Amino acid sequence: MTEATSPLPERGPTGRKTKGSLSGAAARRVERPAPLRQAVYEALAELIINRTLQPGQHLVEADLAEYLGVSRQPVREALQRLQTEGWVDLRPAQGAFVHLPTDEEADQLFSVRGVLEAHSARLAAEHATAEDIERLWELHQAGVDALGDQDVERLVAANASFHAFITELSGNKVLAELIGQVDRRVRWYYTAIARPRGGEAWAQHAMLIEAITAKDAKRAEEIMSAHTEQTRQVYLNRPEND
Structure with a gap:
């Protein structure tokens, strides 16, 4: 070399x-x-x-x-x-x-991630306990705090932890393994948009927790689907210099 x-x-x-x-x-x-x-x-x-x-x-x-x-x-x-x-x-x-990622690579990854995470949210709503809900709010607060400090690394880590816990709540080991395979690359892409995506993303996370709390599996799935799709769009429409 x-x-x-x-x-x-x-x-x-x-x-x-x-x-x-x-x-x-x-x-x-x-x-x-x-x-x-x-x-x-x-x-x-x-x-x-x-x-x-x-x-x-x-x-x-x-x-x-x-x-x-x-x-x-x-x-x-x-x-x-x-x-x-x-x-x-x-x-x-x-x-x-x-590696310099292409938009096509990101588009494909976010599309697959959306399908997997939406199903994960549905299952989480069916299985979450009161203690799990409390933990979700703790993870949510960590993200809100990072957003307030405009700390990108903490934002990305908090986002990953929040989504990982929802995957854990799904109780589906195969699903968790598949999501785990794309997690690192999602974090890589998400770093570029963590700030502009932050406020709305964490508001959507709060809506997701509320749906899981109500055990409304369909609503949780819909929120997660819309949430991941919007993340995909924000990444694809980011300024070129990002």
């Missing part, structure tokens, strides 16, 4: 990502004793998902190895695996780059 300098972004005083060298960034050394190659893979995947590593960014093995506190070999192996899974593009004579 090409070893040209390609610094990772740092966070500025406002929390926005800025260009800078790895030497100025807080090291994210991987945890042990997890298998090293798996730990490096997970670390790099998360950096891509939360857009610390931006779509289209050139990835340099030496920089990544230093950032994670490991040798270049597990980084090389992780990049190859990430390419297989569509997170990274390996270009001959150029090196590795974070």
